[in-house]
Amino acid sequence: MDGQENEQPTTGDAGAPASGRGRRWALRPRRDRRATGPAPAPWVRVARRVGVALAVLAIALAGVVLGTFAGGRMHTDIGPFRAELTLAPALRGGTTVDIPPLGALQLHSHEGPTHLTVALGALDQRRTEALIDDPASISRASQSAVTDVRNGVLRLGLRTVGMTLLVTLLLAALVFRNTRRTAWAGGTALAVTVGSLGLAASTLRPQAIEEPRYEGLLVNAPAIVGDARRIANDYTKYAEQLQRLVGNVSQLYTTVSALPVYEPAPGTTRVLHVSDMHLNPTGWQLIRTVVEQFGIDVVIDTGDITDWGSEPEASFVGSIGLLKKPYVYIRGNHDSARTAAAVAQQPNAIVLDNSTTTVAGLTIAGIGDPRFTPDKNTSPAGSGLTPQVADQVISAGTKLATTIRESPKPVNIALVHDPASAGPLNGVCPLVLAGHTHARQVSKLPESPGQPPTQLMVEGSTGGAGLRGLEGEKPTPLTMTVLYLDQDKLLQAYDDITVGGTGQAQVNLERHVIKDPKAGAEVPVTPTPTR
Template sequence: MQHIKTGTLKWRNNQFLKMTALLITAFFFACMAVYLLGPTTYNIEGLRLNFSLSPASQGQTVIHLPPFGSISAFTHNSPLKLSIELSYIGTDLARDLLHSYSSSSFIERLRSHIPGIMPFFIFKQVILAFAGALLMTYLIWRSSLKQTLLAAALAVSLLLLIFWQTFATYDIRAFKEPEYSGVITLAPNLIPEPEKLLSQLDEVQKQTRKVVDNIKVLFAHAENFSLVGNPAESSEIKKVLVISDLHSNPVGIEFITSLAQSFKVDLVIDAGDLTDFGSEAEIQAVEKLKNLNIPYVFASGNHDTPETVAFIKSLKKGIVLEGLTEVAGLKILGTGDPLAASLDVAITDENEWEETVLAKVPELASQAEAKPDLVVIHNHKAAQKLAQTFPLVIHGHNHRLEIAEGNGNIKINPGTAGAAGLRGLYAEKGVPYSAVILYIKPGEKPLACDIVKYDPLADRFFIERKLFKNGLKAQLERYPSASSSTLP
């Protein structure tokens, strides 16, 4: 009798150990199935969002914004990490945000979709977890179907308990004190409270639409500005739209395209920083540049990447400066910023970066004998050195609109066509959108330029004509009948 009792006890112990092993196996592979097969992509309001779950020591939500980095917060009390990655922004969304409805209403619409998505997302995770637990437990232990089903069911029940704990304790307010990783660690210094940013953006969009609607009226007589008192020769003059530092601002795109169309410019020269991080989403934000049917000459900046350069090359008339080229009869010399050759837009060593940029100066200066009409480079310090060799140098980088003339040389910084990007939307003093329309004849010094500034928050528009002494003198010598009294 004692022998039977001992055998029964051993059998029960073995069964308990076996079920424990089955349950551990089932739970492990249930988690693996969720981790490996569970990531799901949803298209919401023009955004492509990838949702995924993974084990974690502390409940956390991580929002990935490649290539900026990520934002995270401890939002719930369960050993689970919810990851959301933004992988795509539709061009229709970018256009609608600018023209159709407000940013704040878009955010509300986006939030309203999330509760409807989560039940389907969780259901998928449960199905995958059960299938993974059932299949792998059976393959490893070859146990009976009843035992395998029981282990899989218990494993999924544990997962459901974790899911319930996650959503029962979830607190979105944790993102009021987020943690940043990657380049976006600069965000606390660069990005204001969302409510402030959205209200500013809505106001900018409202005012910009108003200006865009009326800008052709404002410039209706731009082509009638007499530059030298001899209209018969005006066809020789090339009108060049000079811009820089757009920083992916869609409002700046409206500004640029309106100027190009209203002034009927012959080409655009962009001194770099078309984007902030050169991401796919930013490239989509500036795709309206494809509507410009004129040459677009580009010298990359430190915020640009190979993706930015590839986008310019994809334009019908896009030209990336890598030396000397001729466009619309103008000889243009220039080169891109060294950082644009990599995906890293952060300057880790300021001195090393400047040394690399300035090392390009002798290479460009060696082509002085080609007598380029203008030289383009992004960095302002490199431009300062090049101005000692060339009569006209265009640059950007520091967002300061400046036209310096002296010692027979001219240095033009058009400022920022994108109002310094996102930063310009909420700066207390405001950063105006700015550009320069340059009037120049091939083989001669520039005659004049129009300085254009637009402050959407103040609803102010400013345009000023500047005449260049050397160019004007040469033109008057060529046409003795011309008089300065005929100039506007």
């Protein structure tokens, strides 16, 4: 009996163990029953934790990359420009300033795995005109540009941090379905993003703007603005060579005049048509030579005498007064109201804007380009225009046609900048002069029943398109045309003068004779002498 009592635990009325010792003995089998097997080895637990950590890190990095691409882009105003700021992951830090169509500047501005791109977009016309009308505002705009960039980059950084955190949390929640691991992934992404941006900010090099690497057309910028002394010496040599070769135009003129074709009759009016100077000072030298050698009576300029229409560029038109000949001008899309005002201040200049004038016996009507778009590329007449812009350009020709019809004197020559404006002038006057395309072209406007034919003459670029002339493999040539109008003020002949593009000085002259101006006969071309 005593042995049996020792083998069985003593219990109370409720069946519970009678002593604490008995209770501990009774619970041991239950703990043993919960065990499913032997405990995993330590290295297995470590490998599992490392795998989870690597998975969290991978999700965090993926969230940073996706979030940066999704949120690291915004638009902001920098001075008169509408700019796009883009932040992207990169192997090394830096900044790209994209200036279409000229190219880009590459700046080693900071360290770290982030790259900033500042793409300067279209000019805001309202702000641009405000800058041009108020010279003091240009200085303020240049000072505020730094603040604009700083504020834009700060907003971009905050936007990027927020987006990377959001994307990472969503991605981790989908993959792990575990609150703690999702939180770890979000914290890791936040640390990586803030750390990368902090590294960029702490290693910022403001002097990087002084050490740019040029791409695209801007590769020519160091040669233009880098070594002023060398450029001055080179330009002097080129100018001397050009003057000597352009002086040979007189010999070409003698050669052509000796051909059994056309001799200018007494009373002939000689008009020099120039266009699209784009700030090239060489164009003025060529104009002065031709004015003297050919006995020009009046110079006609169909616009784009400047590039951006800014206040500093206004001084470029000062050479007009040195010609000592009437200078009739209309504004191009690269010329501002300030440019037109500067031209009007020249003693021999006449600015036409949907108006007429009589000079050297010719009645001339002209209208400025309705656009001011100095940031736009040149395009062929009518191509690449939105319907709204096309209507705007064509309506300029319509307005001028109305002015010509209401003129008390018959208009001999009509002036527009873009050839797309010439259509409404068909049959209204015998000759329309234009520019804009940087490519010389002569054609007849479509004939209308009962209306006399209208000749359209599009000039190339008298300034070799300025900096834009360097875009192609070959520089744009400098071109101008001498028009011969008889006593009835009808075009009887014209000479196309072409000087090789910037850095070249080959001179060509082509004589074209119109057999019957009243009938609009075909235009034969004489042989082309070259010097």
